[in-house]
Amino acid sequence: MSDVExxxxxxxxxxxxxxxxxxxxxxxxxxxxxxxxxSGCGKSTALRLLAGLEDITSGEIRIxxxxxxxxxxxxxxxxxxFQSYALYPHMSVRDNLEFxxxxxxxxxxxxEAEIARRVDxxxxxxxxxxxxxxxxxxxxxxxxxxxxxxxxxxxxxxxxLMDEPLSNLDAKLRNRMRFEIRRLHEMHGxxxxxxxxxxxxxxxxxxxxxxxxxxxxxxxxKPLDAYxxxxxxxxxxxxxxxxxxxxxGEAHNGVFRAGDLSFDLPEHLAGWQGPGxxxxxxxxxxxxxxxxxxxxxxxxxxxxGEAIYHLEAGGHWIKALWHRSGGGLSxxxxxxxxxxxxxxxxxxxxxxx
Amino acid sequence: MNGxxxxxxxxxxxxxxxxxxxxxxAALINAFIVGAEVLRAREHGMxxxxxxxxxxxxxxxxxxxxxxxxxxxxxxxxxxxxVLAGLWSLFAIELSFFxxxxxxxxxxxAGIALYWLSVGPAASWASGASDSAAAESGLARNKQVLPRLxxxxxxxxxxxxxxVVIVPVIxxxxxxxxxxxxxxxxxxxxxxxxxxxxMLGGSQFxxxxxxxxxxxxxxxxxxxxxxxxxxxxxxxxxxxxxxGSMFVFMLVQMFPGAIILVPYFMVMKTLGLxxxxxxxxxxxxxxxxxxxxxxxxxxxxxxxxxxxEAALLDGCTQVEVFYRIVLPLSLPAVxxxxxxxxxxxxxxxxxxxxxxxxxxxxxxPVGLASLIPTVGQQWGDFAAASVVVSIPVVIMFIxxxxxxxxxxxxxxxxx
Numbered sequence: 001m002s003d004v005e006x007x008x009x010x011x012x013x014x015x016x017x018x019x020x021x022x023x024x025x026x027x028x029x030x031x032x033x034x035x036x037x038x039s040g041c042g043k044s045t046a047l048r049l050l051a052g053l054e055d056i057t058s059g060e061i062r063i064x065x066x067x068x069x070x071x072x073x074x075x076x077x078x079x080x081x082f083q084s085y086a087l088y089p090h091m092s093v094r095d096n097l098e099f100x101x102x103x104x105x106x107x108x109x110x111x112e113a114e115i116a117r118r119v120d121x122x123x124x125x126x127x128x129x130x131x132x133x134x135x136x137x138x139x140x141x142x143x144x145x146x147x148x149x150x151x152x153x154x155x156x157x158x159x160x161l162m163d164e165p166l167s168n169l170d171a172k173l174r175n176r177m178r179f180e181i182r183r184l185h186e187m188h189g190x191x192x193x194x195x196x197x198x199x200x201x202x203x204x205x206x207x208x209x210x211x212x213x214x215x216x217x218x219x220x221x222k223p224l225d226a227y228x229x230x231x232x233x234x235x236x237x238x239x240x241x242x243x244x245x246x247x248x249g250e251a252h253n254g255v256f257r258a259g260d261l262s263f264d265l266p267e268h269l270a271g272w273q274g275p276g277x278x279x280x281x282x283x284x285x286x287x288x289x290x291x292x293x294x295x296x297x298x299x300x301x302x303x304x305g306e307a308i309y310h311l312e313a314g315g316h317w318i319k320a321l322w323h324r325s326g327g328g329l330s331x332x333x334x335x336x337x338x339x340x341x342x343x344x345x346x347x348x349x350x351x352x353x
Numbered sequence: 354m355n356g357x358x359x360x361x362x363x364x365x366x367x368x369x370x371x372x373x374x375x376x377x378x379a380a381l382i383n384a385f386i387v388g389a390e391v392l393r394a395r396e397h398g399m400x401x402x403x404x405x406x407x408x409x410x411x412x413x414x415x416x417x418x419x420x421x422x423x424x425x426x427x428x429x430x431x432x433x434x435x436v437l438a439g440l441w442s443l444f445a446i447e448l449s450f451f452x453x454x455x456x457x458x459x460x461x462x463a464g465i466a467l468y469w470l471s472v473g474p475a476a477s478w479a480s481g482a483s484d485s486a487a488a489e490s491g492l493a494r495n496k497q498v499l500p501r502l503x504x505x506x507x508x509x510x511x512x513x514x515x516x517v518v519i520v521p522v523i524x525x526x527x528x529x530x531x532x533x534x535x536x537x538x539x540x541x542x543x544x545x546x547x548x549x550x551x552m553l554g555g556s557q558f559x560x561x562x563x564x565x566x567x568x569x570x571x572x573x574x575x576x577x578x579x580x581x582x583x584x585x586x587x588x589x590x591x592x593x594x595x596x597g598s599m600f601v602f603m604l605v606q607m608f609p610g611a612i613i614l615v616p617y618f619m620v621m622k623t624l625g626l627x628x629x630x631x632x633x634x635x636x637x638x639x640x641x642x643x644x645x646x647x648x649x650x651x652x653x654x655x656x657x658x659x660x661x662e663a664a665l666l667d668g669c670t671q672v673e674v675f676y677r678i679v680l681p682l683s684l685p686a687v688x689x690x691x692x693x694x695x696x697x698x699x700x701x702x703x704x705x706x707x708x709x710x711x712x713x714x715x716x717x718p719v720g721l722a723s724l725i726p727t728v729g730q731q732w733g734d735f736a737a738a739s740v741v742v743s744i745p746v747v748i749m750f751i752x753x754x755x756x757x758x759x760x761x762x763x764x765x766x767x768x
Binding site for chain 1: 668
């Protein structure tokens with residue numbers, strides 16, 4: 001069993017910062033969980049608490065049902081891939097891979113034949129054959145990354161931890177390694193906790209994502225569920241590029257008012273009464289022939305296959321995504337044109353906060 | 354635009370630019386020569402170098418500006434006068450190396466100014482004949498010529514700096530191979546090994562060497578054993594009084610050694626450690642400790658924490674993390690600290706002189722010094738012994754050169 005459970009896990013640093021506030025989170029065996037949030041939100045702290053690199057202030061962490069609060073990092077049976085890779089610079093790639101296996105103590109001791117077998121396996125899986133005798137500094141960024149993953153995997157960890165592993169790679173390599181990591185996960189099925197601030201990584205890699213802000217868990221759901229039904233306005237605006245349009249105002253009898261702007265609510269939100277934050281994704285904003293609300297095109301970012309329209313009405317700005325294949329905004333409107341825009345789409349949401 | 358192109362307004366020939374910098378430098382060196390001549394009490398040299406100093410400064414002030422042609426004429430006359438005076442002086446006096454060198458610092462700057470101002474681009478520029486085509490080709494020429502002239506000037510300066518360092522060394526090596534116990538004489542005029550034979554043949558030199566080796570190696574070991582854990586603790590752990598104690602370490606370093614001499618002596622006397630190697634080892638280790646700890650702390654700081662965390666996750670204990678990961682990565686710094694401790698102990702004089710009263714327990718520096726004040730100073734033996742004592746230091750520097758450079762630049766550049 002290698003599921004992970006945070007219960008009421010809290011971390012308060014000596015200087016009084018509440019890095020993590022009563023985190024409740026369960027990661028099932030074999031699951032790929034992404035901890036997603038802006039920098040400084042506490043996601044790395046959660047990972048470091050799980051790894052045993054920092055002490056828990058209160059609450060519990062369980063791995064495979066066992067409480068690990070006071071277990072030293074090396075005894076928790078974890079593998080970790082660091083943001084900086086943290087390969088031992090004075091050792092060859094082979095020594096880096098073997099290091100953890102040779103340090104294993106007591107019942108976890110691994111014999112020579114097994115060490116060789118596992119290193120060979122990792123070498124083959126990660127295509128590191130040519131690099132085994134080299135020092136980390138002689139490898140490319142992508143190879144270093146693979147060694148770091150290999151070093152974590154040869155230990156057959158109960159849980160694989162990754163701390164922003166792709167952030168030091170250039171965009172092209174990042175996309176390739178993202179695919180590799182998902183492929184490896186499907187091969188191994190190791191329970192994985194992946195920390196990132198990049199929503200695309202989280203959306204594409206994870207079985208479920210946990211969105212954290214200000215040390216608190218905002219939403220724990222499958223990626224598309226979090227995208228389609230964000231739990232609050234933070235999640236709504238954090239997931240998706242361009243970000244979800246949020247308009248703060250008040251709903252009354254099926255009409256939403258925000259200052260000078262007012263528009264009809266879609267049917268499923270028509271019952272909402274009182275203040276709220278109306279949210280609609282840019283790709284769902286529609287142009288209509290009649291009805292809707294009059295918006296002015298304030299500017300267009302043309303990206304080739306798609307374009308982002310900045311629309312203004314009553315002092316409020318929203319974004320609309322136009323896609324060449326017909327998704328989103330229905331036609332490519334000109335700059336400074338006036339459009340009838342409908343926000344009353346079935347995917348629109350209203351948040352209380 | 355006022356009819357003159359921007360090129361004309363900007364253009365100053367490379368030669369003039371060089372003279373603007375180097376005439377003051379030459380004047381400064383002439384000022385030093387004035388001082389030297391005062392010490393040597395040579396009236397002739399004094400007069401000449403004062404005249405040279407004045408001439409070079411005046412020449413700098415009269416350097417042409419490309420607009421007033423009379424300045425060029427005046428500068429030419431002054432430079433010619435400088436050359437003539439210097440040459441006359443060269444013929445009038447006996448030619449020792451110093452005289453030759455000091456005259457060169459007048460003749461050469463004045464001569465080169467004379468040459469540059471009479472022919473070539475600088476001359477035509479100085480007489481105000483520059484038009485914009487000439488200025489543009491001159492700017493292009495400057496790009497080629499200026500780096501070469503600057504590099505020549507820089508190397509001249511570096512040669513002087515090297516000479517300052519190396520002349521005493523050559524001198525002492527020469528004395529060690531010269532017969533008799535004299536300090537004067539030309540370099541390489543005679544050769545003998547008698548001083549080396551008498552030093553290396555006698556027993557006291559070897560006794561001092563043995564003491565020095567014991568003290569230096571002991572200091573290195575004790576110093577490292579204390580400094581490595583201390584540096585690591587200061588680098589990695591946040592304990593009460595960390596900042597305070599680091600500051601005190603710095604503070605101790607700020608006091609001149611003489612202040613702690615008497616308390617040290619009393620402590621050593623009380624403990625009965627006078628005339629022993631252990632006394633010196635303790636004193637040296639403690640004296641070198643602050644610097645060693647600071648150096649090592651700086652290096653440990655540059656070892657990323659993630660490496661240690663990775664090792665912890667790989668199952669290392671804190672102690673294993675230190676000697677399997679941190680220490681191997683810090684070898685350059687450890688080597689440098691070791692070398693520093695060794696040399697500090699090997700060269701130290703004052704403490705060794707105060708703590709050791711018998712010839713039996715002298716270290717090499719004290720032993721060497723004891724050769725000087727006795728009746729009939731043994732300069733030759735002293736020089737020979739100095740050369741022998743320096744050899745291990747030189748060998749160590751060469752051997753550790755790479756590690757030293759790595760150690761010194763560590764922390765400055767992150768790889």
